[in-house]
Amino acid sequence: MKKYSIAIVDDHLLFAQSLQTLVSSFDNYEVIFHAANGKDFIEVLNSNGHVPDIVLLDINMPIMDGVETMGWLKENMPELKVIALSMDDTEDTIIKMLRFGAKGYLLKDIHPNIFKQALSDVVEKGFYFSDRITNTLLDTLDKKESEKDQIYLKDREVEFLKYACSEMTYKEIANEMCLSPKTIDGYRESLFEKLQVKSRIGLVLYAIKHELIEMNDE
Structure with a gap:
């Protein structure tokens, strides 16, 4: 039986052990x-050349945190499968990690069985996102696709969706699209209803699933 190699990047020694x-x-x-x-993780990668199959990456660390590390990996080793680990489930952090190419995002209070399933899914499917993080987005999309439902998005909706996958605020998106904040709010609420999602994270995952953005693009 093949053993998949794992690297743990976390500053809390007790948790890591x-x-x-x-x-x-x-x-x-x-x-x-x-x-x-x-920083230590990158030094190990560069020194021994042994690349793990999966990296379990903490978000909040001193010297070089998880987001900074994912930024480096995006530029240098985008093929590496990373599962983010955190107590932080804020939209901004999750979106940043997904945009940098994380294949999963787990909260540290999950059950061990879910953790094991996440490892398996990343190995076999290439990604894992829990219902708690995605707000059941994937289940909704799978159901719609099985029923052969087609979701039509207008060009401006697609444009807004791509901006929503960036780190820009809604006000900044409005400026970029030369629209009022009220109009942008309308696009957001319309897409929430049309795509059957409840948050900006849902928009990001929909865009990734349907290849409207690329995981490793700026």
């Missing part, structure tokens, strides 16, 4: 190294 113990309890996974922050 507990996570390594959990990973080691799974038959087909093994932790090959642990780094306390992004």
